[in-house]
Amino acid sequence: MAVFLKQKMALTGLILTSLLVGLAAAAPWLTPYRFDGNLPLPAEMDGTYEDINALERSLLPPSADNWLGTDKFGRDVFTRVLYGGRISLFVGFISQGIALLIGVPLGCLAGYFRGKTDAVVMWLINVFWSFPYLLLVLAMDIALSHMIRSPIVRVFLAVGLVSWVLVARIVRGQVLSIKENAYIEAARAFGFSSARVMIRHLAPNLITPVFVVVTLGFAEAVIAEAALSYLGLGVQPPIPSWGRMINDGYGYILAGTGWWVAVFPGIAIMVAVLGLNLLGDGLRDYLDPHLKDELEGTR
Amino acid sequence: MGTYILHRSLHMIPVLIGVTLLTFLLFHAIPGDPARMMLGMRPNVTTIEMLREQWGYDKPLVVQYWMFLKRAAVGDLGRSTNDNRVVLETILERAPATALLAVTSMLFAVAIGLPAGILAAVRRNTWLDFSSMLATLAGISIPIFFLAILLAWIFAYELRWFPVTGYIDQRGWMALVLPSVALGTRPMAILARLTRSSMLEVMRQDYVLTARAKGQNEAVVLLKHAFRNAFNPVFTALSGSLAALLVGSFFVEFIFVWPGIGLLAIQAIQTRDLPMIQGTVLFAAFIFVIVNLLADIGYRILDPRVKL
Numbered sequence: 001m002a003v004f005l006k007q008k009m010a011l012t013g014l015i016l017t018s019l020l021v022g023l024a025a026a027a028p029w030l031t032p033y034r035f036d037g038n039l040p041l042p043a044e045m046d047g048t049y050e051d052i053n054a055l056e057r058s059l060l061p062p063s064a065d066n067w068l069g070t071d072k073f074g075r076d077v078f079t080r081v082l083y084g085g086r087i088s089l090f091v092g093f094i095s096q097g098i099a100l101l102i103g104v105p106l107g108c109l110a111g112y113f114r115g116k117t118d119a120v121v122m123w124l125i126n127v128f129w130s131f132p133y134l135l136l137v138l139a140m141d142i143a144l145s146h147m148i149r150s151p152i153v154r155v156f157l158a159v160g161l162v163s164w165v166l167v168a169r170i171v172r173g174q175v176l177s178i179k180e181n182a183y184i185e186a187a188r189a190f191g192f193s194s195a196r197v198m199i200r201h202l203a204p205n206l207i208t209p210v211f212v213v214v215t216l217g218f219a220e221a222v223i224a225e226a227a228l229s230y231l232g233l234g235v236q237p238p239i240p241s242w243g244r245m246i247n248d249g250y251g252y253i254l255a256g257t258g259w260w261v262a263v264f265p266g267i268a269i270m271v272a273v274l275g276l277n278l279l280g281d282g283l284r285d286y287l288d289p290h291l292k293d294e295l296e297g298t299r
Numbered sequence: 300m301g302t303y304i305l306h307r308s309l310h311m312i313p314v315l316i317g318v319t320l321l322t323f324l325l326f327h328a329i330p331g332d333p334a335r336m337m338l339g340m341r342p343n344v345t346t347i348e349m350l351r352e353q354w355g356y357d358k359p360l361v362v363q364y365w366m367f368l369k370r371a372a373v374g375d376l377g378r379s380t381n382d383n384r385v386v387l388e389t390i391l392e393r394a395p396a397t398a399l400l401a402v403t404s405m406l407f408a409v410a411i412g413l414p415a416g417i418l419a420a421v422r423r424n425t426w427l428d429f430s431s432m433l434a435t436l437a438g439i440s441i442p443i444f445f446l447a448i449l450l451a452w453i454f455a456y457e458l459r460w461f462p463v464t465g466y467i468d469q470r471g472w473m474a475l476v477l478p479s480v481a482l483g484t485r486p487m488a489i490l491a492r493l494t495r496s497s498m499l500e501v502m503r504q505d506y507v508l509t510a511r512a513k514g515q516n517e518a519v520v521l522l523k524h525a526f527r528n529a530f531n532p533v534f535t536a537l538s539g540s541l542a543a544l545l546v547g548s549f550f551v552e553f554i555f556v557w558p559g560i561g562l563l564a565i566q567a568i569q570t571r572d573l574p575m576i577q578g579t580v581l582f583a584a585f586i587f588v589i590v591n592l593l594a595d596i597g598y599r600i601l602d603p604r605v606k607l
Contacts, residue, residue, distance in 0.1 A: 123314070127317030142573075226442050262448060263449070274436060
């Protein structure tokens with residue numbers, strides 16, 4: 001029963017995650033509106049099209065035309081939630097890519113060579129670990145703002161440069177335990193170079209744990225992106241981002257003129273993060289039950 | 300025990316040095332002239348020179364870091380570039396509000412999370428178990444600023460049970476409720492999940508079976524035999540959730556206009572007050588490291604078997 005339930009949870013996570021990816025990817029075909037305006041796409045115009053006053057369409061409640069209502073500028077909230085998903089996915093993929101590029105080599109080196117290399121890498125991990133995750137992402141973003149002009153690239157880097165720690169920790173632990181196996185010993189006895197042993201013999205064993213860590217890191221990245229853009233640090237308007245939509249919408253909640261502007265993007269974040277967490281947890285339990293102990297208490 | 304504490308504290312030193320180094324690099328090694336940046340658009344040339352000399356921006360990076368470390372060691376984190384307030388003094392002024400919020404949200408987390416976890420473990424695989432675990436998953440997945448906004452909207456704006464914003468000095472103790480719930484939800488969810496899995500683990504043990512077999516009252520079995528042993532990993536998680544709490548307080552304080560360190564930090568971020576941002580980051584990291592140290596020591600006291 002419990003095993004069946006776990007798989008069901010992983011499956012739910014997979015469905016939610018695929019739904020998110022599918023909706024974000026198919027955004028232009030799912031909605032007749034543009035994310036940065038209320039005008040229909042040129043393809044939708046049939047000659048009878050009239051210029052619609054943006055003010056008249058401002059802050060409309062959910063209806064058949066605008067499923068999730070419109071915002072202050074008369075833009076369709078559903079459309080913006082879809083396109084906002086693209087930003088979240090981009091940030092998740094690229095930041096986790098950066099985290100892998102840094103975390104896997106560092107973790108491998110530390111676990112394989114031990115000694116001084118390990119001490120240095122562990123020190124780095126512990127230093128990064130001493131900062132609360134989101135706080136370090138914020139600080140990174142601010143520090144990078146003088147070097148990198150593009151806000152979205154900054155978010156990629158800020159999240160990636162913080163998320164590598166979890167990857168490195170898990171990879172190091174895995175390498176330490178795999179290294180003791182006879183086949184690694186044998187490969188080394190043949191006189192293969194360290195690089196060859198790492199890439200050919202160690203790396204394949206790392207795929208499962210790394211995949212799990214990256215899925216969970218992806219969820220954190222989605223929250224981090226939303227938090228940054230909530231504070232006005234992430235992508236800039238008119239590009240929609242879930243965090244910024246919540247920030248913009250809170251004013252309308254307090255003014256009593258429209259709850260839908262902030263609530264729907266918030267639900268989108270929740271569903272996305274829930275899906276990724278379910279998928280990550282489910283995969284972990286299914287593929288590698290031992291990982292549970294190593295990941296416990298890290299978040 | 301004494302040697303353990305000493306050993307553990309000494310281990311903290313290189314990490315703390317690393318923390319100051321990373322903070323320093325993030326806020327000082329940025330290209331461009333920090334003196335000019337701090338002074339804004341149209342700075343006076345003599346002020347630039349003064350600041351540059353005061354902070355040593357004209358010196359090599361290593362020397363700058365040494366100066367930064369020496370100043371930080373005596374609590375000199377500089378002054379705000381907005382209103383010239385002394386950074387550390389301002390942070391300490393704001394600390395009680397954040398500490399109060401942290402304590403009440405932890406109380407909330409424990410008061411709901413522990414019983415929920417125990418109950419879910421005891422009633423394993425029932426609808427009670429599933430629904431509480433689903434609720435905790437939602438609690439982990441919801442971004443804290445969105446939860447804070449939802450609470451403010453429903454309970455303060457629509458139902459008017461609590462004030463939308465403000466501190467206890469003006470709005471009374473009711474103002475404490477929503478921020479505490481918003482901040483405590485994530486630790487509560489984590490706590491409930493861990494308590495459940497830890498309880499399930501312990502309830503399989505022989506001594507629980509024995510206690511049951513000798514006809515002990517079920518409540519005594521659960522609380523005295525099972526929970527007492529299940530509590531140790533839960534305790535570690537409690538200290539771990541303090542990370543979530545520290546940063547979460549930034550957003551919660553910002554939304555509920557709660558005059559703590561978090562609100563200070565967010566306002567500093569929004570006005571690009573670099574010394575203040577740096578001060579709050581460093582302060583949060585230090586608190587975090589110290590709390591983790593205390594948690595490790597506490598864990599050792601609770602469970603003498605562990606060797607850390």
